[in-house]
Amino acid sequence: MSPASAHPSNAFYAPTLLPAMEELLARGIAATELEACMRRTLLELRTPLVRVPLFLSRRFWDLAERASGEAAIGLLAGKRFVSTLTNGLTYLFDVAPTLEAACTYFARYFPYFNGSLYIELRIEDDSVALVLSECGALLSGRQSREYTLVGICSLLRRKLLASGIAQDPLLGIQLPGHAPANAELYEQTLRAPLHWCSDVSEMVLQLQPALFLQPLSPANPELEATLVGIVEQARGQTQRTLLDEAADHIAGTLAEGASFQSFCKTRHLTERTAARRLLSHGWRYSELLDEQRRYKALDLLDDPVLSLAQITDRLGYGDLQSFSRAFGRWYGSGPGAWREAQRRRG
Structure with a gap:
């Protein structure tokens, strides 16, 4: 299903913001300020299966930028993504035997967790890319996109390191818009060749084709099936309010x-x-x-x-x-x- 044909999503999985909230709390921003923004307690936001309207993500990132004083707070908060965010999808990504399998799972289930972005696995001739594009009723916003991007880059690299492979799976990243004044910070954080393109809205992660199909961990079909079942069950049990x-x-x-x-x-x-x-x-x-x-x-x-x-x-x-x-x-x-x-x- 393409972003154009998909029904625009108006909700996202609230716990995906928890690593960013941990970053703000570490910077001295009060929990009560975060709770007032989301109109939920942090305990409620940590509850599995909680989904909230997309505009709350925009409210959160507005608060994050204002309260932290960091123009690139999404980029900086994304460093906590892999270390503190755990759910069925991140586990499934880790146990998949190849990058191809991991990225296929990610593309299939990502819209449930992040309602404003769609992921497509694009394979053409000798190139492989993960493409993130907007699909929500609202755009995700720059901070949210950058937060997500850093998290995905970290997941990809962690998977190879866990398999004892020292190579970087990323060849380069295309970003929408013009290069910012602090482009060096982006290069340091994303650790990949960056290219800004003002006439596109997609984020494109170019992957190493030679690593894409390479076995990275022993196949475990039973565990994969169990984790797929958990994610499918989560989707099926999510209650609309x-x-x-x-x-x-x-x-x-x-x-x-x-x-x-x-x-x-x-x-x-x-x-x-x-x-x-x-x-x-x-x-x-x-x-x-x-x-x-x-x-x-x-x-x-x-x-x-x-x-x-x-x-x-x-x-x-x-x-x-x-x-x-x-x-x-x-x-x-x-x-x-x-x-x-x-x-x-x-």
Whole structure:
């Protein structure tokens, strides 16, 4: 299934952020600040199978950058990814007998854990690549992409080192956008030749073809089958909450206004019951709509083809003035001025 044909995901596996949270806690950022951002306790976020709406990832990384003062906090936090994140998928990656098998499993199950990114294993002639592209209702955001990228690079290298192979599986990495001012930090962290491309949105990890099919660990079909069963069971047992359903409804009907009344009608709930149940998850419907619009606005403004009028329509505002007022409340400037500032920076 391609990213274009897949139904846009609106949720991700919350524990994938735990290594990043550990990084922030180590930097002295209070747990209460993280919990206020996510509107969940850290204990709840550590609970298996917890999935939350995509906009919470964007909120988290906004907080991480602001509170840490690090423009590359996603890159730096990614160093903790392999050492502290454990789930059925990382175990499955480790026990797979070859890089081919490990990457195939990763491509199959990654969207469950990270709803905004899709992984494709691309094999062409004598080249092999893992390609990460956006597939969510919201874009993942730069910090999240970089955090994920560092984690995947670490998983690949750990697999070879565990097999006693000193070679690096990575030939190079293509990144979207322009090279940043701190490009040296990226090179030091990712430890691979880097190439920035402004006209693509994918991240491409070029792998060593000679290592791709090489046996790395003794085949253990029984253990692989057990771990596949665990991941499949996790996918099957994940319960959708009314918060998930509200996020889905908003993402799918944003251009039409995503009204609370229409949401309640489709779920056969009274407005009072729906409001009470959403509040038990820490959110009012109006807040969910506002957060979705806030981050979707940034995604749409990054597309130079779209006019402000078109963006206004896609966000479900009745007129440009309403959108401009909301954007000013979020970011302290008008959408046109913000877009122009981003262009000058780029």
